[in-house]
Amino acid sequence: MLDVLVAGGGYVGLSLAVAVKKAAPHLAVEVVDAAPDHAWRKDERAFAIVAAARNLLDVLGIWNEIEPEAEPIRRMVITDSRTADPVRPVFLTFEGAGSGDDGQPFAHMVPNRAITAGLLKQAEALGVSIRWSTSVEGFATGQHSTTVSLSGGTERQTRLLVACDGVRSKLRDMAGIKTVRFDYGQSGIVTTVQHERPHEGTAEEHFLPAGPFATLPLTGNRSSLVWTERTEDARRLVESDDLVFEEELERRFGHKLGALKVVDGRRAFPLGLTLARAFVAPRFALAGDAAHGIHPISGQGLNLGFKDVAALAETIVEADRLGLDIGAVSVLERYETWRRFDTVRMGMTTDVLNRLFSNDMTPLRVLRDVGLGVVDRLPGLKSFFIRQAEGTTGNGHPRMLVGQRI
Template identity: 45%
Template sequence: MAESGNTPPNHTPGGADITTEVVVLGGGLAGLTMAAALASAGVPVACIDQDSPDRQAGDGFDIRTTAISYASMKVLEGAGVWRHMEAQAGPMLDIRIADQFSSLFVHYDHTELAMDGKNQPFGWILDNKDIRRALFARAAELPGLVHLAPAKATGVERTRSGAAVTLADGRTVRARLVIGADGRRSLARESAGIKVRRWSYDQSAIICTIRHSEPNKGIALEHFFPTGPFAVLPMTDNRCSIVWSEKTSLVKTYLGLPDAEFIEELTRRSGGYLGEIELLTRREAWPLSVLLAERFIAGRLALIGEAAHAIHPIAGQGLNLGMRDVAALAEVIVDAHRLGLDVGGPEVLARFQRWRRFDTVLLAAVCDGLVHLFSNDIPPVRLARDLGMAVVNRLPPVKRFFMRHAMGVVGDLPRMIRGVPL
């Protein structure tokens, strides 16, 4: 990561107007990975990032963590980012899913499935700040990536021949294609008049990181309670990430509990297998909702990540869905670039939308259905849920399919996910 006062030329926030092939609006986890993937494959790209490469973690540092599936790891590996973060990644070797504390559950064991000729973790859990550091480190290595950080976009204009993004400092970034990776309140999406469907859940996610006395053994635990799923996700150094979905009306009460009472509730919900628990971070709550753009493209524009979709974290697929966007869009852009075609042309963008739209809508619907299925305590429904999980657990072919789905390796996979260079 660049040090303050010694910022590489491709990170300078000031300077003249910029002309490039592609401009990525948004330097978050999906946006900067997108830029790194393109630059790694020889496509000139600029990334407009509101963050700064030399910002240090302080009282307001990001305490969130992210589940990186096996497929997302392959995307990060192909973009040259994974080696900068692998040491901080806690592997998920087993996934245990239960309806509250039922004895009927689903158990995924990574030794039951081989990828690349060997057993692989289902995924990894990392602190968001470690992912950001890795992305900044990779961006600094790529001369073909102009990383404008910190910088803020104020306008997007698109014509038949190209696009221009105006920055708050008066500069303009011109390109053939704008990639909107700028989150739920996407300027890129709004500039194109793309409508979204939104709906909210009566739930918020309470998050924090804990340290525990017993080893987590790479076990990811998810218990479904009527008020929302409760997940314990394994990290390095005897730590776990807590993602506790709860009725919004109760969240303030739980956040206000003394540490000892909060830890007691965590121990009860997790079953106590982690031993003694201590809180390592503050507690935060994030309201849960769904956002789905009516389309992922417009003239000279493609949307990825939460600019295009945001789903419930019940299956831990939020960023992983965005990483599949990255892999698919990078492939169609690189193929067009190498053939000397217009990377922002309608045929290229239409190919991306065909590839990603169905998968996204389907997963959003599945996650929404799971939320409604498990967010109740009606006895017949609960019995059906428990029996369903028991059946899946006892049918190896079915279980292997769901295991592959958890790893992100089901469907028409882009080259990056298959481990094939762009």
Template identity: 50%
Template sequence: GQRLRARVLIGCDGKTSEVASRARIKRTGWRYGQTALVCAIAHEKPHDATAHQFFMPAGPLAILPLTEDRSSIVWTERQDEANRIQALDDANYLQELRPRFGDFLGDISLAGERFAYPLELSIAQKFVGDRVALVGDAAHAVHPIAGQGLNAGLKDIAALAEVVTDAHRRGEDIGRVDVLERYQQWRRFDTMTLAIATDAFNRLFSNDNSLLRAIRDIGLAATNSLPGLRRGFIREAAGLTGDLPRLAQGKPL
């Protein structure tokens, strides 16, 4: 029952943001009909700090290195199939996983709890309102195929912190909508591009159409054989491109 007062409220409460709905900010998007099954896997052989992603018609299987001989999997399946697999006991779950995972890391076993996340695109129509700003998935939840959601949220925070700090130094009211709109203007294009790119990536990679398969094989081969292009993708994925906020460049505010 305690009432708190502040100049601005930052909504960082995820894709079903209550802050956004109370600020009457509507959302746009759609469900992908895919669910990501997530858990930690222990394996016999070392992963050599290398991530793998296998593209299958229902969606990708990402194998992401953790500490010691363990990796986290993000295993995307069509919704019904994912529900069926998630309902299996651990032994049968592993039985389903093994042929998809392969044996390049030796024998595998479960190393933690199993989670299931239905996937959707959910973009707030505005990132700011009257004394409100949204960051992270509260502003933009995208398909995890490119592993960029958290990175985008961190860039939001760096940009908002810079806008608010600079406004405060100039003596402006940090909660005024025209101040917060500077943050929206900074981040909107980047996050919309990310939403469109991840959506297109998912359509291109999560299907078995032979023409699309040929296009993506050519694209991957070109990326592999052109070091400049590959470096460009790595810099993009690492969040080192574009108009970077000071915090994202490792500089103080």
């Protein structure tokens, strides 16, 4: 019988499996994923990894391996204007130095394939079983274990089933866990561009009436784009020919880094707010996007998933060390309590920011621009926001988020 069965082989599922197995090698951990084993290699997305997530990856033993592909964010610039405005004033600037004494920036941009490759290598070394092209078809929860039906007609017995299968989680629905959902009527266009001049580690978030247009530095003269548009406009842009797409891109990106060239396929993802009403049930837990899906305006979606991993892994391992049943609701409630407030707070924060900045109402534009200007002139307040973004402030954090082993 398995101790932990993880449904979902993305960065959340793999990092949870590695974290549990690394801290408690005697536990039997398995990961199943409906995708084939090569699908992750085609994922060209890149994510902002904040200090807390970097600490977790370091504890898991993979940060040194993926760091050569990580680009430090040395500076963050925030602007607010219309697309046609001749001048784009900078209202707020954050220097990239983190609050710690290690000289590390508060965030790095890291390709998802590098994170996944490092986690897969570590999982194999630790003896984590991974089944690709295998989906969960159903499960039945008993008093001492859960029987999980897999595609192909096989079954697995496990003490704990963890759903890491994304924002449209089928397992969440199977478990009867309801959600709070809101569709923003926006889609995020994701692609990678190459430019003539170096970005010097600068990330920029340009607030436009349709939504934020973020340029995030990658290694070399490349940047990752997260371009928010109304859903119908995003669909039109993604389906347009290269000339139209690059012309619209240049109108938003500008010419500060010289000529642009799209070097990755463009994709659009619908944006909304999804919050699970519960994170746990008997012998069942949600983690990552299965528990929460938020707007990318703050770049915190992936980092929320890593926080889930740190909290759930610590809950499982400490319960096992105490001889407790790792699938009992009384044990799993610690994880839910740990993560629920932070998740709801971040979801509400991104919701308010998106509503405040994704519009063209003059009174609101004046109000938000004045607010950004005030923050820019108060170093103490800017430092507070950086510490919040790093994810290491306050007390009671899971140990891996501050660089400690479980």
